[in-house]
Amino acid sequence: MAENKKGKTSEFLCHNFPGIKQEPLEIRLLNHPLPYPDGWKAGEMHCHSEFSSDPVEFGAPLKLMQETADAVGLDFVLCTDHSYDFYYRRESFLEPMNAEENFAEYRSQAEALNAGHPNLPTLVPGEEVSCGNSQGENVHLLTFGHPQFLPGLGDGGRRGFKNHPDLTIAETLKRLNGTPSFAAHPKAKIGWLERKIFRRGEWREEDLESDSVRGLQFWNGNLGADYRDGKAFWIQQLLKGRRILPIAANDAHGDFNQNIGVKFPLISLYQGRSHLFGKVRTLVPSASKDTASLREAFLGEHCVCTDGPFVSLTRDGNGIHIDARSNGDFGALQTLQIYVGTTGDIAERLLKEWNFTDGSLNLNDLFPAPASSYVRAEVSTENGNRALSSALFLN
Numbered sequence: 001m002a003e004n005k006k007g008k009t010s011e012f013l014c015h016n017f018p019g020i021k022q023e024p025l026e027i028r029l030l031n032h033p034l035p036y037p038d039g040w041k042a043g044e045m046h047c048h049s050e051f052s053s054d055p056v057e058f059g060a061p062l063k064l065m066q067e068t069a070d071a072v073g074l075d076f077v078l079c080t081d082h083s084y085d086f087y088y089r090r091e092s093f094l095e096p097m098n099a100e101e102n103f104a105e106y107r108s109q110a111e112a113l114n115a116g117h118p119n120l121p122t123l124v125p126g127e128e129v130s131c132g133n134s135q136g137e138n139v140h141l142l143t144f145g146h147p148q149f150l151p152g153l154g155d156g157g158r159r160g161f162k163n164h165p166d167l168t169i170a171e172t173l174k175r176l177n178g179t180p181s182f183a184a185h186p187k188a189k190i191g192w193l194e195r196k197i198f199r200r201g202e203w204r205e206e207d208l209e210s211d212s213v214r215g216l217q218f219w220n221g222n223l224g225a226d227y228r229d230g231k232a233f234w235i236q237q238l239l240k241g242r243r244i245l246p247i248a249a250n251d252a253h254g255d256f257n258q259n260i261g262v263k264f265p266l267i268s269l270y271q272g273r274s275h276l277f278g279k280v281r282t283l284v285p286s287a288s289k290d291t292a293s294l295r296e297a298f299l300g301e302h303c304v305c306t307d308g309p310f311v312s313l314t315r316d317g318n319g320i321h322i323d324a325r326s327n328g329d330f331g332a333l334q335t336l337q338i339y340v341g342t343t344g345d346i347a348e349r350l351l352k353e354w355n356f357t358d359g360s361l362n363l364n365d366l367f368p369a370p371a372s373s374y375v376r377a378e379v380s381t382e383n384g385n386r387a388l389s390s391a392l393f394l395n
């Protein structure tokens, strides 16, 4: 039920899917601006439009994604539709079509929306490419707006047990020719059925050897085991000297308010509140929100992953400057940790920690640069929100 300013009410039906409850939409109005410094741009880095359409998944029209991104305070959206869905018509998902033509249509729709609405968030038409890891299993790679379609039918489930990857990760990266790309949900839990039927696997250290993958999207809409294991994997890579970015995103399939998906094909559905569009996000320093500037930013070494606050470290002479910010909506800063790592070590070390009790919304501080290879920060707020910075390499 919704009421407009004149008191007129209208009733909307969220869905009439069988087997799941009709829960009300949740609407949150923030009382304060988002706590990001000027010169940073916030984006959704993994989401699906209606070009991801198959028997078990779907997505939203690009126009709606652009409008929703604006409503939730994003500057850009990296659309990452499945490589295997471009081979089929979105309005009739069992009918094959030319994947290159479908991909070109997707790109031109996104570009027309960007040109027609320069004040709305930028849509970057990327792809979630299914490619082969070192074990010959399908893993997903998110690409930041490359011009040519990248093939990948391996785990699309539409060619029976012919589920071998089309291209390896290295072959895919070669075709990307420098376009930033990110390992999607690198340590997601994969059921035995998914392993058998779709030959799905996880990202491994060997898969990052070429050093061309710019980031690991281990924050995938929630803080479960995928996050814990993916973050540990990221830290292992930092300790190997790999200058790799942490990426936060949601893998939303048109889920703007609640997340509804297929639990068991043809049998049951589920609904939840994780994997919501724009809920967790990645910030990059960039003067402009156009695709070329954002692409440059992701080739750099700085970003912030957050579901609320902001935290970043920068070099300042012989010191490290820390900038942490929250607002009244996310609550006062609660804890802040600085971790350091040295290439070749097996674990990081906690260098410094704050436990705030004074209701501070900001911290600006300078501490001496440690004798380590890198330093990074994590912050949490009173209302349970958190942010983590990319690693600042010191030599």
Ligand SMILES: [Zn+2]
Pocket: 128, 140, 184, 185
């Ligand atoms: Zn995926």
Ligand SMILES: [Zn+2]
Pocket: 046, 047, 048, 080, 128, 251
């Ligand atoms: Zn996805």
